[in-house]
Amino acid sequence: MTTRSRPRLAAAALAALAFLGGCASLAPDYQRPAAPVPAQLGTAPADASATTPVADIGWQSFFADERLQRLIALALDNNRDLRIAALNIERARGLYGVQAADALPSVGVAGGANAQRIPGDLNTSGQSVVSRQYSATLGFSAYELDLFGRVRSLRESAQQQVFATEEARRATHVSLVSQVAASWLTLAADLARQQLAQATLKSQSDTLRLTERRFELGVSSDLDVQRARTTVETARADVARFAGQVQADLQALQLLLGTPVPPELMPGTEATALAFTPLPAGLSSEVLLQRPDVAQAERDLLAANATIGAARAAFFPRISLTASIGTASSSLSGLFGSGSGIWSFVPQLALPIFDQGRNRANLQVAQADRDIRVAAYERSIQAAFREVADALAQRQSLAEQLAAQRALEDAAARAQFLSQARFERGVDDFLSVLDAQRSLYAAQQGRLTTALAQQVNAVTLYKALGGGWAATTRTADAAPAAAQR
Template sequence: MKFKSLPVFALLMLSGCSLIPDYQQPAAPVQAQWPTGEAYGVQGDQRSIAAALPEARKFFKDPALVRLLDAALENNRDLRIAAKNVESYRALYRIQRAERFPTLDGEASGNRTRLPDDLSPTGDSRIDSQYQVGLVTAYELDLFGRIRSLSSQALEKYLATEEAQRSVQIALIGDVATTYFLWRTDQALLELTEATLTSYVESLAMIESSAAAGTSSELDVRQARTLVNQAQAQQALYTRRIAQNVNALQLLLGSKIPTDLPQNLPLAMSAIEKVPAGLPADLLLNRPDIRSAEHQLMAANANIGAARAAFFPRISLTASAGSASSDLDGLFNSGSDSWSFAPKISVPIFNAGKLRANLDYAELQKDVGVATYEKSIQTAFREVADGLAARGTYGKQLSAQSELVDNYKAYFSLAQQRYDQGVDSYLTVLDAQRELFSSQQKLLNDQLDQINSEVQLYKALGGGWSVSQN
């Protein structure tokens, strides 16, 4: 019975074993539900909307922005670097995977040696020649899974890099969108400032005329001139910011902004598709940074298997077959066949604790990977929660700010009427005009913040560009 079981034992040994620890996905270190409260509003049920999350071409409805996104995904240098990193890690995986198979090389060699008189058995000097040609193969028996562990580690690192590329792509989409909306907002603020400046200049001219006629004071003139100066400063500010926005966009695009952009949509929430409502339980699984962190964790887990296997013997087989002769002409004659077979076993005996330290390092790196993976989940949870809080409050904030603008318009109209009727001084008109201008600026900035909050929520949910349409 013992002898009959030997073939089975040999097959099991040749098939190898794995010393990689069983992988268990760490539990998510966050609560099971999203935060609730007054800031979050009504979030709906807990259904999954991961499949319903629109890809970027449908999420952003502004045709000019979609055109810019296409250009950025084609030319952005950070995205190119990420793509090249993926190709590099794919090549490293192929290199490591090749270690699991035997190598086969063709070799040819020649050697001529002169023996002096005192070393020759015959006492006469002579020249010995040897020529050889053949095939050489080498293979390591991976009995303890060292090579397979390293191959698994390389595969997981490659997969992690693929997910990292998606993270770069999603970040690029978000950066282009936020910069574009900032550009559009600054353009609107510049138009508002220039229109207000024109009104301020007209008011200043009127007050200066009144002062010359003795019906207005020097205080009125100074107040009107102050508003003109403030508006001029704002005009210079927004002119500079628009130029900087263009520079930022061109850096993200990797090229100049196209001159034939489609007509853009009015700057409002209609420029983007609102992320579906509801509180999905599995939306964090869409995050490529979380998937990348888990692949890095699995790579560290596989590296433990390789570190464990280093404690066991390594068996390598080297064999060659070919033809050998002392004469080059007789290299392929009958009887010149030659072969060799050289098995080798290497057993670690003493290495001053190197292997133990290497295993400790591998286990510590896995602990680091667990903490990194958990931190990525916590970060994602915080970003989604922030987005939900923004969604629950920006609507009320914009509504109140819009009503404030309407009130200041009425205030300015009433102040103008009272001045025309001689009831109030022109300072009241200037104050109303200044407050109206400030409230209109605040409304535009609040609209920008609301749009950006939806973009950030879309990113936090793992939204991105449709790969099939790249």
Template sequence: MTKTLTTLLLVAGVLSGCTLAPVYERPAPPVATSFPAAPEGYAAAEVKTGETRRASEIGWREFFRDPRLQALIATSLDNNRDLRTAALRIEEARALYQVQRADLLPTVNATGGFNRSRTPALQSATGKPYVSEYFQAGAGVTSFELDFFGRVRSLSNAALSQYFATEEARRSAQISLVSEVAQAYLSERSFAEQYELAQNTLKTREYTLSLAKQRFDAGATSALDLRDNESLVAQARVSAAQLARQRAQAQNALEVLVGKPLGTIENLPAPMRLSDERIISDIPAGLPSDLLEQRPDIRQAEQLLLSANANIGAARAAFFPRITLTANAGAISPTFSSLFDSGTGAWSFAPQLVLPIFDYGRNLSNLDLTNVRKNIQIANYEKTIQTAFAEVADALVARGTLEEQVTSQEQVRNAEAARYELSTVRFRNGVASQLDQLDSQRQLFAADQALIQARQLRLNNAIDLYRSLGGGLSETGPVASADVKPAVTTQ
């Protein structure tokens, strides 16, 4: 019996390495073989630093050189609840895989028991009732499936792919978190600088309004000039109020991502101005095919496709016989003291074969279901690749245009500042009216705000490119913030 049982288990182990799952073939990427070039005339505007490393090889501490931002990212990686949930999902998937994998091997249980029963006279061989009792102890295998057609192996492979997909989901969540914290921080800094600008503009306009009132009371200017000054002061108050609210909301959003109030972070460095931020913007894009290895979300989608492919093998195996094995070996004795004496040994061997004959099309429908789910995962995989390609392409085509936009906006700001100075001199000398001065003041304020926003867009685009190319997983790389002296600004 022992030799037969061993032979069956060995044969089952060999055959269980095979499955009926389709041979997996990676779908062809539904994107172009290269990324689009920069818009005509803007490629020359891109910053060239000679960077040759891929985004995945650049640690986030090297990419983000602002010490305050580095501290915020490090804190978020320890405290962000979404990332913590993603890590716990990995533990959940690992446990589910281990549960499913356990079905590949027989479960051996130790058993022990005591039985006492009364046999009535009608069923007794002696015609008299009697009471019998016995003790039993042993070990056995209950309903172990001999996986001849790979059903259990396919389910185990599906669970393993789900586990790997969860691992990739956590990596993707970390990449997203790093970029979201950086962009939230830049958003808060942008609103802070614009609010500071609005406050300074409000003070200047209030002073100008006081002078206008004095001139109006003296009859040196018209009511129109006075009302224009009052309008500009009110507009500055509106802008200051809006920016104060937006900055507070941006800080709230940043604290949610970081996972704790900024005021509780010890030794948090002072913030830098957007004009002082130095972020690597010329990361090599490589080929679209490189994204298949660099992007965790694409790898996650492929693991889910592999899981769906393995489930087809389990559905196919359901059409074939299922062979289960139940076996026990031990000892039975009427007394506990003699339970393990010679002659008390007992065993049982009960294989069972179940062959589906008529199930109202259940197995066929289940196979159709697994095929449909595989096709859904193929579509999701291709969509993930298309989304990744679009994100990289968008960041690449915006790189040169944003550099040109910032440069041009700086020229606009400088021109408006010179115009404001000239109009002020002309007004004081009586050559021009105050309307020219007020208009130039209004345009200068708008140009300053637009310049801050353009700088933020340029930095955000560099972060988008870093994230879309798979950067942000590692912290390695030289910390380039040692030689950076952050500017202290109003917080």
């Protein structure tokens, strides 16, 4: 065998081993755990008008109010939690790049010089000698041949972590959309309550002045005056209470937006009657798999499953290669001269024999992590099922409550009108008027509270079914990510 043929044979052997290294993996075959929930979400038939999957209903389509749309867009641009989630993706991608680099050899160039003086008493000639050596090499060091898939499994685990962080960002995005909508609607309801309390305070103040005048004329008693003053102070306390709630709502919304709320985007009282796109009532539990938090839990499970492959591979031999080729000479001018070529090829084999049970313990930890991820995945589905089921159960109840509250408000308004008329004719006393006014005020406040609960329920159901990721339909940049997942 000639000297020139040896490097070629070494390179061919390296290529063959590298090819074999990519053909093995000891990770368990992944099977998605069965969902530990009933197969059906809700008992009512699906709404015929809701034919589009909820996850494909863009938030601009679901939230039709232009002010709310602009607020959501503002939050998506400035919210710090969403910004942190996006940066976590960049970090995970960087870690994956570090892990993926181990699958290929790192090639480097090295150059060096060595000068050494040997004194005469250590030299056979009796004269001091200065020796010099120059070298320039190209090669790689300690490249592991992944015969049993250890590096490959670690790379797969890192890649699944990247996908998990992407799903975490998606979950943050979906949650942010629903939180902004719910906060804006809550602000609208509290503004309406405040306005109602202010209107009631004005009306009750007028009644108090009238009652005081009647008392001065001897028509009403002091008891009637004190009862009227009680309703005025109650309304004044409500005005102050709702003013504080409005300020708290503004601060909460501002935190979500990451910037002050523009005055032109403040809600009006008409927002309390805002309706949304109809959502289906009866669905298969498979729609829960579209939720980003469930998808994130499955990505974590896949990462743990791949880590088991790396732990298993640690029981088998590890082969690493160090090789270089270059030139060397005793003089710098002869570094690239004829006959100065050098090469080295250093394969190494490491086989664990007795490691105090370290590899077995690492495998036990990896398997326990996988089992923990299975339980976390199943729990995420159970939590998602409960969230959707609760929202579906409350939806019909809230619709009936709101209808009842509206009927109660109409009846209370009619009773207040009749009570005022009977009092003015001297048929009833002033107490019946005050009772009718308090009943009407309570009915109006109850109607606003129930209307808000119905709106928040719709927003919660939209988010629970995975809606709120796309702006209108699936965005162009979301489609490749979904296909990659």
